[in-house]
Amino acid sequence: MTDYQEYLEFLYSAVETQNKKHIELSESTSLVADLGLSSLEVMEFIEKIEDHFDISIPLNILPDVNTIGDLATKVRELNL
Amino acid sequence: MLFDKFQTMAGFQAELAERKVEPFGAVTEKILSATEGLVQGRNVILAGTNNYLGLSFDPRCIKAAQDAAARWGTGTTGSRLANGSFTEHQALETEVAQFYGVDHAIVFSTGYTATMGMCATLAGPGDVILLDADSHASIYSGVKLSGAEIIRYKHNNPEDLAKRLRRLGDRASQTLIIAEGIYSMLGDVAPLQEIAAVKREYGGYLFLDEAHSMGVLGETGRGAAQAAGVEADVDFFAGTFSKSLGAVGGFCVSSHPELEAIRFCISAYIFTASSSPSIIASTREALRIVTAEPQLRERLWKNAHRLYDGLKALGLPVGPTASPVVAVEMEDRSRTIDCWEALMEAGVYVNLVIPPASPSTNFLLRNSVSAAHTSAQMDTIIAAYASLKTAGLITSTQAA
Numbered sequence A: 001m002t003d004y005q006e007y008l009e010f011l012y013s014a015v016e017t018q019n020k021k022h023i024e025l026s027e028s029t030s031l032v033a034d035l036g037l038s039s040l041e042v043m044e045f046i047e048k049i050e051d052h053f054d055i056s057i058p059l060n061i062l063p064d065v066n067t068i069g070d071l072a073t074k075v076r077e078l079n080l
Numbered sequence B: 001m002l003f004d005k006f007q008t009m010a011g012f013q014a015e016l017a018e019r020k021v022e023p024f025g026a027v028t029e030k031i032l033s034a035t036e037g038l039v040q041g042r043n044v045i046l047a048g049t050n051n052y053l054g055l056s057f058d059p060r061c062i063k064a065a066q067d068a069a070a071r072w073g074t075g076t077t078g079s080r081l082a083n084g085s086f087t088e089h090q091a092l093e094t095e096v097a098q099f100y101g102v103d104h105a106i107v108f109s110t111g112y113t114a115t116m117g118m119c120a121t122l123a124g125p126g127d128v129i130l131l132d133a134d135s136h137a138s139i140y141s142g143v144k145l146s147g148a149e150i151i152r153y154k155h156n157n158p159e160d161l162a163k164r165l166r167r168l169g170d171r172a173s174q175t176l177i178i179a180e181g182i183y184s185m186l187g188d189v190a191p192l193q194e195i196a197a198v199k200r201e202y203g204g205y206l207f208l209d210e211a212h213s214m215g216v217l218g219e220t221g222r223g224a225a226q227a228a229g230v231e232a233d234v235d236f237f238a239g240t241f242s243k244s245l246g247a248v249g250g251f252c253v254s255s256h257p258e259l260e261a262i263r264f265c266i267s268a269y270i271f272t273a274s275s276s277p278s279i280i281a282s283t284r285e286a287l288r289i290v291t292a293e294p295q296l297r298e299r300l301w302k303n304a305h306r307l308y309d310g311l312k313a314l315g316l317p318v319g320p321t322a323s324p325v326v327a328v329e330m331e332d333r334s335r336t337i338d339c340w341e342a343l344m345e346a347g348v349y350v351n352l353v354i355p356p357a358s359p360s361t362n363f364l365l366r367n368s369v370s371a372a373h374t375s376a377q378m379d380t381i382i383a384a385y386a387s388l389k390t391a392g393l394i395t396s397t398q399a400a
């Protein structure tokens, strides 16, 4: 079992190519408000995570996900 | 503020107004034939409709509608579950079921409510839905209402679908898998033989929306599953009367007798008025013509190949295979609007599609052909695209 911090590190690296504004990433970085990801880009990011951990991330979790930290928490739950 | 979220759209509308172009909701002032109309003051060839077989203007369908209006009145003023089931509706259900060779059919007031209603109802809390990432808005709306766990698989990618079914373990056999026959924006066909094989391996139920493929593909026009020879693997077929059948309305057919119980659970079926009898009557006639006149499909495909080959020969970025929907993909919004306008000036109406209605960040000039397009009209459409190139509005490099 991977811990929260490791998920976070993976998410930072996975989202880096989409970090067009080169902002410093943290747990509280918002995918839409800070990174400016479009809904299509959010889905691309999600697909990267799914392929890496060999999991499926249901769309149902998205309304609860604002920040990279939120996503790390969800991915960790799904991968338990 | 409540309205803040509409600012981007309002800005885009203002930009269009300033440029004096109205690509969205362009008003048709007169319909001259199935393939010609007076749109925004111009006589144009209609190359952005879903009138695949040209039946919207078939005299037999018009007559059927007129007769039904005279006999039944203009509307039913009620739900199918109350006062809105006339013998016309019942007859169409029987005929659609027969057309598909199954025993059960539900007729809906629109194609949108057919797919939305079925997707919202078939799976519920505790179930899983696996849908193609490029699914139509009606499918996305439906699955959101379902309460089921919603997972996307990569567009037209059976390996990704298989991977996701494997991840579900025991739950795979209880999963609703959703695909479309022909995808509406790029005209690409689902790899249904592979999808059906994945379903056979893992289990689950397959729901197939044949909105753009019914009347278009398959030996008797049933759609993409018939063309692929996998109809037995499809649990539910949905479709619309608004495209190849030239009217409006939708359906779902199935060999599962449970469809009759499901009918009574679909809000989008119960809490809306049934189709007006004139629409039902013209649809019945159109369905009869689809069966009786396979030459319409041949003509459609001849035109489809003609347009596809013509645009491809111009070096334009069209999809991988010919289809009645031929989309030219472009990266720049402003350039795409310029092209749309120039096509209108050249007498050709096509659909302008912007994200998120297009499946990527690209903009589309979406063309759709009809069996009713004449050879001369096909030439005009292709020539209009050629002049976009001459005018420097479009090149193979500017497009995606």
Ligand SMILES: Cc1ncc(COP(=O)(O)O)c(C=O)c1O
Binding pocket: B110, B111, B112, B113, B115, B136, B138, B180, B184, B209, B211, B212, B240, B241, B242, B243, B248, B249, B250
């Ligand atoms: C794939 C798909 N499903 C459903 C619909 C809805 O059909 P209708 O426009 O007849 O309501 C459409 C078309 O708009 C479609 O493209």
